[in-house]
Amino acid sequence: MTDIAIVDYGMGNLRSVLKALEHAAPTASIVVTSDPSIVHQAKRVIVPGQGAMPNCMRELDARGLHQVVLEAAANKPFLGICIGLQMLFEESEEGHVSCLNILPGKVVHFPIEAMTTTDGQKLKVPHMGWNQVHQTMAHPLWEGIADNTRFYFVHSYHVETSHLKSIAASSNYPFPFTCAVAQDNIFAVQFHPEKSHASGLRLLSNFAQWTPNFKN
Amino acid sequence: MGLAKRIIPCLDVTNGRVVKGVNFVELRDTGDPVEIARRYDEQGADELTFLDITASSDDRDLILHIIEDVAAQIFIPLTVGGGVRQVADVRRLLNAGADKVGINTAAVLNPQLVADAADHYGAQCIVVAIDAKQVHHQHNPPRWEVFTHGGRKATGIDAIEWAKKMQTLGAGELLLTSMDRDGTRNGFDLALTRAISDAVDIPVIASGGVGNLDHLVDGILQGHADAVLAASIFHYGEYTVQQAKQYMAQHDIEVRQ
Numbered sequence: 001m002t003d004i005a006i007v008d009y010g011m012g013n014l015r016s017v018l019k020a021l022e023h024a025a026p027t028a029s030i031v032v033t034s035d036p037s038i039v040h041q042a043k044r045v046i047v048p049g050q051g052a053m054p055n056c057m058r059e060l061d062a063r064g065l066h067q068v069v070l071e072a073a074a075n076k077p078f079l080g081i082c083i084g085l086q087m088l089f090e091e092s093e094e095g096h097v098s099c100l101n102i103l104p105g106k107v108v109h110f111p112i113e114a115m116t117t118t119d120g121q122k123l124k125v126p127h128m129g130w131n132q133v134h135q136t137m138a139h140p141l142w143e144g145i146a147d148n149t150r151f152y153f154v155h156s157y158h159v160e161t162s163h164l165k166s167i168a169a170s171s172n173y174p175f176p177f178t179c180a181v182a183q184d185n186i187f188a189v190q191f192h193p194e195k196s197h198a199s200g201l202r203l204l205s206n207f208a209q210w211t212p213n214f215k216n
Numbered sequence: 217m218g219l220a221k222r223i224i225p226c227l228d229v230t231n232g233r234v235v236k237g238v239n240f241v242e243l244r245d246t247g248d249p250v251e252i253a254r255r256y257d258e259q260g261a262d263e264l265t266f267l268d269i270t271a272s273s274d275d276r277d278l279i280l281h282i283i284e285d286v287a288a289q290i291f292i293p294l295t296v297g298g299g300v301r302q303v304a305d306v307r308r309l310l311n312a313g314a315d316k317v318g319i320n321t322a323a324v325l326n327p328q329l330v331a332d333a334a335d336h337y338g339a340q341c342i343v344v345a346i347d348a349k350q351v352h353h354q355h356n357p358p359r360w361e362v363f364t365h366g367g368r369k370a371t372g373i374d375a376i377e378w379a380k381k382m383q384t385l386g387a388g389e390l391l392l393t394s395m396d397r398d399g400t401r402n403g404f405d406l407a408l409t410r411a412i413s414d415a416v417d418i419p420v421i422a423s424g425g426v427g428n429l430d431h432l433v434d435g436i437l438q439g440h441a442d443a444v445l446a447a448s449i450f451h452y453g454e455y456t457v458q459q460a461k462q463y464m465a466q467h468d469i470e471v472r473q
Contacts (some may be wrong), residue, residue, distance in 0.1 A: 011338075013286065013310055013313070013314075013315060013341075015311065015312075015313050016287060016291075016313060016315065019287055019288050019291075019313070020291050023289075025293070050337070050338045050340055051337060051338035052335075052338060052340065068253070088305060100337075112417055114416075117218070121440075122414070122417075122440075123218075123219070123421040124339055124416075124417055124418055124420075124442055125418070126339065126388050126389075126418065127219065128340070128388070128389060128418070128419050128442070129219050129220055129221075129222050129262065129419075129442070129443070130219070130220045130222070130262055130472040131218060131219045132217055133217070144322075150472045152292070152293060153219075153434055154293075154340045154388075155340070156339070172217070172218045173218055173219060174218065195289060195291060195292055195293050195315060196292075197257075197291055197292055200291060201291060205468075209348070
């Protein structure tokens, strides 16, 4: 039986997620798959992703993965990465598409006109590089990772949610934005743990061992 | 505190080996890409860039194996450039484990390639490499023009206009090399770096000419670069990435330590 299924919907560099997980969880059986039945049977599910949201949602539907991803988000340890975080929300400004609607909120572009620091420096979009992640809740996936550790980001859109109790971390660029959320069996991050060196590997290893408290 | 400025060591690869001698004390001239990548990773490199300088296309596939080997063991972003001509090349490099792909000459020959690649794989993984050189045409003020084929061919294209066009087509980042400074160890062309960086909204990596740690600081503070790339100062073991970061931090530049 598959311990961890990495959902392949044809977007992004899934191989880096696989390689990092193999390193972080050497005894787990891990597959990259677009087969809904394998995702259905897996104990844990990771939805990574890069690229444009409209393509991502379309591919998820085209490959018959939409339902099984919803199911995983409802009943097993679930990790969303980058687009995999963004798609949990209601809708995205990127191509104006509806997303999975699991968490309240939307995905918006960094406002180019507001991208300056207090001392007048211009900030570039995409937000690309290593930024500090400020943990706003205690969570098993933060185990062994110090508050304000830097993780690797690359994105032009970010999540806006009023559902404050699901926010697990924020980052500044130049204003604070939500970069991780957690609810029941779901944990999702805007940054790329698979590209974030030792701290990223630790987060993946925490996920591989995580036993969430399900809501009743 | 916010986003850190990045330091990116660059590895020139040909025939499956890293060229440019590497003289780390304990390593003595190894050209093994994985070993070198691991060393830079341990020193705290924020990303790695591999430049395929293979002259023969027969050897080109070797870079795929290198990327596969490095990507299986090093968990920081990897950029690969050199010899990318079509969308299929981008796909092969990404599948091998590259996170970003650099497009240079092919972008000039066919700008639509940048748009197609960004459309398919997302702007975040498309780095347009610009080789620029200052030119003086009679009766006109000097300006920077884009060169291709490793800096051998003039295109007549204005580098600043080109940078803006690449952003519009979907580039996620620019790797800007000054042909006047590359290999000189006299520092970045700061005026060029600043002109391009201020003209676009996407991140700019400064490259070409680094000979000491002050040059890295200047690239950020005066050139307004978002990241600095260097080869020889790290290859020859003059400085470690860690030393470079400490020096930048002393100059109030935010770095990942």
